[in-house]
Amino acid sequence: xxxxxxxxxxxxxxxxxxxxxxxxxxxxxxxxxxxxxxxxxxxxxxxxxxxxxxxxxxxxxxxxxxxxxxxxxxxxxxxxxxxxxxxxxxxxxxxxxxxxxxxxxxxxxxxxxxxxxxxxxxxxxxxxxxxxxxxxxxxxxxxxxxxxxxxxxxxxxxxxxxxxxxxxxxxxxxxxxxxxxxxxxxxxxxxxxxxxxxxxxxxxxxxxxxxxxxxxxxxxxxxxxxxxxxxxxxxxxxxxxxxxxxxxxxxxxxxxxxxxxxxxxxxxxxxxxxxxxxxxxxxxxxxxxxxxxxxxxxxxxxxxxxxxxxxxxxxxxxxxxxxxxxxxxxxxxxxxxxxxxxxxxxxxxxxxxxxxxxxxxxxxxxxxxxxxxxxxxxxxxxxxxxxxxxxxxxxxxxxxxxxxxxxxxxxxxxxxxxxxxxxxxxxxxxxxxxxxxxxxxxxxxxxxxxxxxxxxxxxxxxxxxxxxxxxxxxxxxxxxxxxxxxx
Amino acid sequence: xxxxxxxxxxxxxxxxxxxxxxxxxxxxxxxxxxxxxxxxxxxxxxxxxxxxxxxxxxxxxxxxxxxxxxxxxxxxxxxxxxxxxxxxxxxxxxxxxxxxxxxxxxxxxxxxxxxxxxxxxxxxxxxxxxxxxxxxxxxxxxxxxxxxxxxxxxxxxxxxxxxxxxxxxxxxxxxxxxxxxxxxxxxxxxxxxxxxxxxxxxxxxxxxxxxxxxxxxxxxxxxxxxxxxxxxxxxxxxxxxxxxxxxxxxxxxxxxxxxxxxxxxxxxxxxxxxxxxxxxxxxxxxxxxxxxxxxxxxxxxxxxxxxxxxxxxxxxxxxxxxxxxxxxxxxxxxxxxxxxxxxxxxxxxxxxxxxxxxxxxxxxxxxxxxxxxxxxxxxxxxxxxxxxxxxxxxxxxxxxxxxxxxxxxxxxxxxxxxxxxxxxxxxxxxxxxxxxxxxxxxxxxxxxxxxxxxxxx
Numbered sequence: 001x002x003x004x005x006x007x008x009x010x011x012x013x014x015x016x017x018x019x020x021x022x023x024x025x026x027x028x029x030x031x032x033x034x035x036x037x038x039x040x041x042x043x044x045x046x047x048x049x050x051x052x053x054x055x056x057x058x059x060x061x062x063x064x065x066x067x068x069x070x071x072x073x074x075x076x077x078x079x080x081x082x083x084x085x086x087x088x089x090x091x092x093x094x095x096x097x098x099x100x101x102x103x104x105x106x107x108x109x110x111x112x113x114x115x116x117x118x119x120x121x122x123x124x125x126x127x128x129x130x131x132x133x134x135x136x137x138x139x140x141x142x143x144x145x146x147x148x149x150x151x152x153x154x155x156x157x158x159x160x161x162x163x164x165x166x167x168x169x170x171x172x173x174x175x176x177x178x179x180x181x182x183x184x185x186x187x188x189x190x191x192x193x194x195x196x197x198x199x200x201x202x203x204x205x206x207x208x209x210x211x212x213x214x215x216x217x218x219x220x221x222x223x224x225x226x227x228x229x230x231x232x233x234x235x236x237x238x239x240x241x242x243x244x245x246x247x248x249x250x251x252x253x254x255x256x257x258x259x260x261x262x263x264x265x266x267x268x269x270x271x272x273x274x275x276x277x278x279x280x281x282x283x284x285x286x287x288x289x290x291x292x293x294x295x296x297x298x299x300x301x302x303x304x305x306x307x308x309x310x311x312x313x314x315x316x317x318x319x320x321x322x323x324x325x326x327x328x329x330x331x332x333x334x335x336x337x338x339x340x341x342x343x344x345x346x347x348x349x350x351x352x353x354x355x356x357x358x359x360x361x362x363x364x365x366x367x368x369x370x371x372x373x374x375x376x377x378x379x380x381x382x383x384x385x386x387x388x389x390x391x392x393x394x395x396x397x398x399x400x401x402x403x404x405x406x407x408x409x410x411x412x413x414x415x416x417x418x419x420x421x422x423x424x425x426x427x428x429x430x431x432x433x434x435x436x437x438x439x440x441x442x443x444x445x446x447x448x449x450x451x452x453x454x455x456x457x458x459x460x461x462x463x464x465x466x467x468x469x470x471x472x473x474x475x476x477x478x479x480x481x482x483x484x485x486x487x
Numbered sequence: 488x489x490x491x492x493x494x495x496x497x498x499x500x501x502x503x504x505x506x507x508x509x510x511x512x513x514x515x516x517x518x519x520x521x522x523x524x525x526x527x528x529x530x531x532x533x534x535x536x537x538x539x540x541x542x543x544x545x546x547x548x549x550x551x552x553x554x555x556x557x558x559x560x561x562x563x564x565x566x567x568x569x570x571x572x573x574x575x576x577x578x579x580x581x582x583x584x585x586x587x588x589x590x591x592x593x594x595x596x597x598x599x600x601x602x603x604x605x606x607x608x609x610x611x612x613x614x615x616x617x618x619x620x621x622x623x624x625x626x627x628x629x630x631x632x633x634x635x636x637x638x639x640x641x642x643x644x645x646x647x648x649x650x651x652x653x654x655x656x657x658x659x660x661x662x663x664x665x666x667x668x669x670x671x672x673x674x675x676x677x678x679x680x681x682x683x684x685x686x687x688x689x690x691x692x693x694x695x696x697x698x699x700x701x702x703x704x705x706x707x708x709x710x711x712x713x714x715x716x717x718x719x720x721x722x723x724x725x726x727x728x729x730x731x732x733x734x735x736x737x738x739x740x741x742x743x744x745x746x747x748x749x750x751x752x753x754x755x756x757x758x759x760x761x762x763x764x765x766x767x768x769x770x771x772x773x774x775x776x777x778x779x780x781x782x783x784x785x786x787x788x789x790x791x792x793x794x795x796x797x798x799x800x801x802x803x804x805x806x807x808x809x810x811x812x813x814x815x816x817x818x819x820x821x822x823x824x825x826x827x828x829x830x831x832x833x834x835x836x837x838x839x840x841x842x843x844x845x846x847x848x849x850x851x852x853x854x855x856x857x858x859x860x861x862x863x864x865x866x867x868x869x870x871x872x873x874x875x876x877x878x879x880x881x882x883x884x885x886x887x888x889x890x891x892x893x894x895x896x897x898x899x900x901x902x903x904x905x906x907x908x909x910x911x912x913x914x915x916x917x918x919x920x921x922x923x924x925x926x927x928x929x930x931x932x933x934x935x936x937x938x939x940x941x942x943x944x
Contacts, residue, residue, distance in 0.1 A: 059941040060873065122869075126860040133859070140906055148903060159859075159895050163888045167872065174877040 002044060003052045003066040006076070007113050009037050010083070014106030023098040030102040031087045034109065038080040045073065053119070061173065061181035065119040074319050075116040075246050078326045079239050081449070083109045085442050086234045089334060092438050101142060101231075104134040108235055115243055121169045122182040124250070125162070128207075128243065132158055135235060142229045150223045157220040161207035165247075168204040172255065188254040188477075197259030204251050205267075211244030212300050214267070215274030225293035230337035233289075237296050238330035242322055245303060253310075257477035260308070267308045268394070272401045274301030279408035283415075286348045288339065291416055292332050295372065295409060299325050302405045305398065306387035310478055314390020320460060321383025324371070324453060328380060331368045331446040335361065338439060339420065342432045348416060353425030358434040362421040364443050369417050371450040373410040379453035488538055488545060490527035490553065491593045497524070498586035505579025514568040517582045518561055521589075525557045541661070542600040547944045548798055549597035552729040555806045556592050556722045560585065562813050562924065563718055569918050570714050570820065581621060584614035585718055592726035599737060601650045601660045601687070604730060608646070608694060611726060612639050615719065619711040631710025638703040639693070646690025652683030662738035669743065676743050684739065684746055691734060695727035697753050697787060698760040701780050705764070708776035709830075713823075716772060717816035720779045721809035728783075732790050732801055740793060750791055755886060758784030762893040769831050771819055774897065775812070778856060781894055782808055785871050788887055792874040799942040800870045807863035807935055811855040814928040817921055818849050825913040832901060837909030845917060846905045848929035855932045857898040858891055863936035 013033035017026050044050060053065035068076065087105060095101055111134070114127030132155070139151040169182060176186045192200070210217045225233050252260050275298050282294035303321055306314040338361065339354070340346045355362035374380035384406055392399035435443075453460060497520035504513055528550050535546045564582065571578045591610030598604040616639065620632025654660060656679045657668040669676065676684075689700060696704040708716045739746065761781025768774040782804075789800045819834075826834040839846040855864030868891065875884045917925075 057939045060870070060939070129860045129865075133854075137906070140903070148907070152899065152903065155899060156892065156896055160892050163892055166869070167876070167885060167888050170869075170872050170876045171881075173873065180877075 001052060002040065002050045003068075003117055006037055006040055006044070006080075007066065007110060007117055009033055009040075009110075010106040010113070011110035014103035014110075018099055018103050021099050023095070026099045026102050027087070027091055030106055031084060031091075033106065034080070034084045034087055037109075038084060041076055041080045045077065051119075056123075060122075061176070061179060061183075062122045063120050063181070063183060064123060065183065066117040067119045068117055071246065071249055071319065072116045074322055075242055076113060078242060078323050079109065079112050079116065081323075082234065082238045082326060082330055085330065085334075085446060086231050086238070088438070088442050089230050089234060089337075092436075095142070097141070101138065104138050105231060105235070107134040108138070112239055112243065116246060119185070120181075120183050121172065121187060121251075124184075124247075125166060125169055128165070128247070129159075129162055131240070131243070132162075135232070135240065138232045138235070139224065139228055142232065144227045144229070146223070147227050150220075150227045154220045154224045157210055157217075161210035161217075164203050165207035165251075168200060168251075171200065171203070184250065184254075187251075190255060192256060192258075194258045194262075197256040198262050200256055201252065201259035201263050204256070205248065205263075208244040208248040208251075211247070212241055212304060213244070213297065214301065214304050215270055215277055215297075218274065218278075218297055221297060222290050222293040225296070225333070226287065226289045230334060233333045233337075234330040237293070237333060238326045241296070241300055242326060245300075245307065245318070245322060248304075248307060254477055257480070260310075260478055264308050264310070268305045268398060271301040271305035271308070272398065274298070275305070275401065275405050276408075279405065279412065282412045283408075288336050288346045288348055288351075288416060288420065289333070291348075291412065292329070292336055295413060296325070296329050298405050298409060299329075299372075302384065302387060302402050305402055306390050309390050309394040309398070311390050311393055313386050313393065316461075317383050317386025317388075317390060320379060320453065320457060321387060323460070324379035324383045324450065327446050327449045328368060328372045331443055331450070332372060334439075334442060335365045335368060338435065343429055348419040350426070351420040351429075352423045353421075354429060354432070355421040356425045357429055357432050361435045361439075364435070364439075364447065365421065366417060367447050368443070368450070369413045371447070371454075373413050374406050377451065377454045379450050379457065381454055382457050488531070488536060488543070490524045490531065491590060491597075493520070493527055494524045494586060494590045494593065497521070498583045498590065501579055501586060502583035503579075505577070505583075510571075510578045513579055513582055514564055514571075517586065518564050520586075521557050521561050521564065525554060525561075528553050528557065537599075539603075542603045543594070543597050544599045545597050548733065549593075549729070551802055551942060551944045552596040552725060552805075553593050555802060555809070556589060556596075556725050559721045559725070559806075559809045559813060560589055560718070562810075562928065563714065563721070565924055566717075566813070566817050566921065567714060569921055577621075581618065581714075584618050588614040588618070588718070589722065592722060592729075595726045595730040596733065598730070598733065599662050601653070601662070601665075604734065605643075605647060605650060607726075607730065608643065608690070611723065612643070612694075615639075615715075615723065618715045618718070619707055621712045621715060625710075627710035628712065629710075631707045634703055634710075635707045642690050642693035642700070645686050646693075649683045649686025649688075649690060652679050652686065654683075656680035656683060662734070665738045666740075669739070674743055676745075681743065681745060684743070685749065687734070688746065688750070691727065691731045692753060695724060695731060695783050695786075696780050697783050698756040698780065699753075701757070701760060701783075704780060705773045705776040708779070709770060709772045713772065713816055713820050716775075717813055720775065720816075721812050724779065724783070725805040725809060728786050728790070728801060728805055732798060735790065736798070742791075742793075747791070750787070751883065754784055754787040754791060755883060757781070757787060758887055758890040762890045762897075765897045766893060768897070771830055771832055771834070771901070774832070774901075775815070775819075778894070778897070779812075781890065782856075784890070785868060785887060788875050788880075788883065789871040792871075792878045792880060794874045794878060796941065797874055798944050800867070800874055802942060802944065803863075803939075804867040804871065807855065807867050807932060810928055810935070811852045811862075811864060811932050814848070814925045815852050815856070817925060818845060818852075821845075821915055821917055821921065825915045832904050835901060835904040836907050837912050838905045838915070840908055841912055841915050842917065845915070845922070845925060848925050849905055850902050851929045851932060853898045853902055855936070857895045859895070861933060861936050863932050863934075863939075866936045866939050 051067040056062045056064040111127050111131035118124040136155050172187050173182050213221050278294045278298035282291050285291040306318050371378040374384040388399050388402050391402045501517050537544045588611050591607050594607030616636040619635050622628035693700040761777050765777035789797050822834045855862035858865045858868040
């Protein structure tokens with residue numbers, strides 16, 4: 001029951017708020033709902049036992065079943081943690097049709113929670129697609145220049161992946177024993193021939209690879225991030241990329257372990273290419289939002305590589321990095337939008353010396369940048385350190401190239417910081433103001449999470465107790481496949 | 488049977504009502520009559536009664552399809568009240584002809600004899616030839632009517648020739664007897680029978696606009712009065728597929744290998760032509776014509792999967808497709824009126840600004856056609872793919888999925904226009920009745936997508 005509340009509270013609030021057109025009513029109410037949802041989620045973390053299931057479309061083996069394990073819990077926590085700040089980012093700003101915008105954001109939140117709570121592949125798929133629809137409209141109506149074409153590309157790209165995923169789900173469905181079902185539990189018990197697993201891997205993986213994105217399925221991402229509104233990009237980069245990671249963990253490892261094993265090195269190499277490629281492009285970008293977009297891609301690529309080395313270190317690192325990356329990237333994009341708002345430009349060569357007029361903003365940006373480049377005592381450090389340890393166990397080369405994310409990241413992020421904030425002040429920026437109370441309200445909590453997790457990650461690791469169990473469950477089928485091959 | 492008789496009488500009645508000056512009573516009478524037909528159809532449920540030396544069999548399959556077609560016709564007629572308001576002459580004929588066509592459609596869902604199928608197709612088609620030319624002074628309408636008539640009669644001739652050949656080989660018109668006759672050859676059919684069957688399938692494929700027999704449909708859809716186009720792309724299509732399925736299921740399954748191959752090629756080609764053709768259309772009616780062709784492809788995929796439940800899937804698919812198509816045509820006409828009778832995609836521009844609720848429903852309806860959850864169009868496609876993939880038809884399914892992506896592309900082209908702002912906002916007038924119709928259909932499209940149950944047919 002509590003899961004139903006978590007799932008539907010945001011969208012029902014959004015629907016309820018639709019008739020109100022005044023921003024001063026809609027915004028606080030929407031925020032209140034998402035904060036309440038966060039509190040309920042936290043209570044769930046403390047006493048983790050809840051599930052809900054009813055039959056939905058029985059003749060197609062579809063159940064409306066909700067539940068969670070450690071991995072889903074981390075995703076749910078991240079979603080519910082970020083959405084209050086995403087909603088807060090809309091306060092005190094000029095927005096057309098506030099009631100519709102807030103409805104769409106809350107709709108997205110519900111759909112994302114649905115993805116992470118679903119215990120049935122069909123339900124998962126429905127929420128997966130549902131999350132795309134409000135985001136499509138958020139980008140289309142409230143996006144920046146060139147939104148029509150870019151949104152369209154984003155939409156078609158993601159749907160292509162989803163439809164292949166749909167094929168995969170139906171294929172798995174008809175493999176389950178009669179009466180067929182789309183429950184994950186039944187999928188996990190399947191014993192699929194290795195030859196089938198090898199081709200099925202790509203059918204399932206492409207959807208997640210596009211969402212994350214993994215090289216070479218990434219071309220939709222940088223322009224979309226660049227064009228999106230502040231709130232849109234916070235949703236996209238902060239939470240929606242994690243859908244891909246979650247989906248891969250949920251679908252690939254338990255269901256087609258041999259397929260994963262077969263393509264393991266291919267995916268790791270693709271991801272590492274992505275790391276280098278995205279970092280190098282980030283160097284050359286003068287547009288700050290584009291630069292952050294590519295840096296996000298580099299970090300996500302490292303996460304994908306870590307996911308596929310299949311050991312406990314790497315998976316632990318992956319999960320903590322999920323939260324760390326989500327929070328950091330949301331904060332980075334928020335500050336980037338602040339800069340755009342205050343100066344009217346996001347091009348680094350036109351910026352410079354902002355620190356003199358806005359020292360507080362510069363300081364906050366510095367902290368977030370340091371979190372992003374995985375300085376010790378930030379959450380990013382723990383995540384990336386664990387992931388690189390995991391990569392090292394697979395191959396020293398993987399670890400070496402993966403480690404480049406941190407080094408290259410430090411260079412381009414600090415260089416960008418220097419070009420935007422330090423140096424001689426441009427005369428046009430004489431009048432800009434420093435950040436306001438609202439910005440503190442958003443950035444300080446996010447920074448607290450980044451640093452807090454970096455200094456004292458133990459609460460999260462305690463939460464991981466169940467996810468350790470879950471991750472071992474993930475690796476087990478693959479490990480069994482390895483030992484089967486050895487015999 | 489009573490439903491069929493009553494519908495024909497209703498057609499004649501409405502035709503004679505044309506003598507009365509007051510044409511506002513036409514639509515209410517026609518709708519009330521159809522409601523009675525609906526009731527009578529429900530009465531026949533489960534009886535499985537046969538008539539005319541077993542030439543007609545009203546089983547649950549045919550009744551379910553008849554009910555679905557009556558409901559869609561009622562929706563079209565409700566819209567007709569507004570559509571025919573400005574028309575001075577011949578309104579009674581329009582309603583009467585559609586009712587006659589509906590009677591033909593009833594025969595097409597309930598035949599068990601090839602002659603009855605032929606009669607059904609003719610009773611359906613002849614009123615349509617006239618209806619397509621309903622705008623007497625419009626060149627395009629005349630062209631549509633003429634083209635439809637020429638190609639349609641050509642297809643009918645081939646169809647009839649096929650029946651003759653099959654009769655020549657098997658000495659029967661009865662489908663169950665043809666089935667046993669085919670079975671004795673163990674797949675090696677004599678050429679005359681094979682050619683005959685192929686010709687029959689071509690005739691039916693023409694009616695449902697399956698490629699490569701689809702060339703008439705974009706031109707006819709574009710030229711015909713929009714209400715008639717809506718009727719053709721929903722009721723006529725449903726009837727065509729019901730007949731197609733019945734023909735295969737009663738007479739031809741298991742399909743002889745050459746026919747099966749031919750039908751699979753037709754399916755893939757239909758998917759390809761429909762979706763690729765729609766991609767570059769700027770005229771909305773032509774876009775819907777190609778989209779209707781592509782939906783034919785998906786329906787054929789379900790039909791050829793030869794599974795026990797494909798009749799139910801077929802019914803569900805055609806019904807929810809019609810349910811989404813009719814209101815889309817209504818919105819199209821409203822927008823056309825507001826934009827100096829243009830028919831291009833840009834007429835939808837600014838809809839969100841002026842009528843946000845209509846825009847939302849338009850989006851839901853297009854999402855249903857594109858097959859995006861939580862609409863019923865998605866559930867329809869999902870069931871089609873469940874059928875085909877369960878039968879091990881993997882490559883065609885992947886191909887169909889790729890084509891569905893193209894479908895999403897062109898439907899969302901329209902959505903994009905809906906949410907784009909226009910320089911000079913146009914004045915869109917939506918009567919209460921039309922708004923109610925759009926909302927009811929839009930809500931039904933979602934509800935039917937969430938609550939799905941298996942139909943006992």
